Amino acid sequence: MVNIDDFVKRLEVILDYYGLNASAFADKIGVQRSSMSHLLSGRNKPSLDFVLKIAEVFPDVDLYWILNGKGSFPKKEEISKNNETEIIAEIEKTSPPLPVTDTSASGDLFSGFNSNEDIKEEKRNFLETKSSGVPSNEDEIGKIVFFYKNGTFKVYVP
Template sequence: MTDLLPRIKELLTWAGGGPAAFADAIGLPRPVMSHILSGRNKPSLEVVQKILAGFPEVQANWLLLGQGEMLKSLDSSSLTQAPSALSHEAAAFSGAGNEKGESAKSIKGEEPAEDALKSGSPTLHKKVKQVLFIYEDGTFDSFQSNE
């Protein structure tokens, strides 16, 4: 079986944001990510599952076996938009909004939740899996869905 570490590093580079943001995005403790990247520990099944859940566009066969392409869909729009996924999530949770009370999503020009409800946006069918609050002092709280 091939080693997962090079593919995890490739995915980390593709996602952008660095190891801490990657670990936060998939709900993995930062030290665990650090130990995997340093080669101290091998990624567990739980880590692989969290990566695949956090990045559903990643092919499981590619991550596990090194077979096929990294992404399920290789159209140019997904390749150019996906690396900002971590920075977008970090922006969404870095604060409730700016000084004017605007949410991070409305600053980025995306539909606020109320507009999404009216427009029938496909995001309405998404279920929240995890919410992560990152505080200024470097601590964080993570809340997981029971579903």
């Protein structure tokens, strides 16, 4: 059995949520304004037709919530256990695990990302490029950008 006083309180929550008064709500779900008034005053009990019209017009209203007060409003999408495990598996596939490094001793957050070998390799590549002197056909300049201290810049395209 539906507790009428609690039903009316939940109905008022719906009215507040959608910013409607009783007349506008009645018009929206297609019932007589007087039946809405009688329901809110506690004179009448809600009919099945009335509750179904609410659920039809306002899909965020959970039938179990409006009738018994159990559940949630607005209605939350339920995720099945199978769907939840599929989502977790998909996340694990797409995001590789981060390397675990002990940075507490050194205090350097970035020490684990570039090893000394990587840094030496980058320096060697830079020096080789710098010392070659004559650019090859692959090293054609696409554009030159000059940045000025006042925040402006100029782009030159050869």
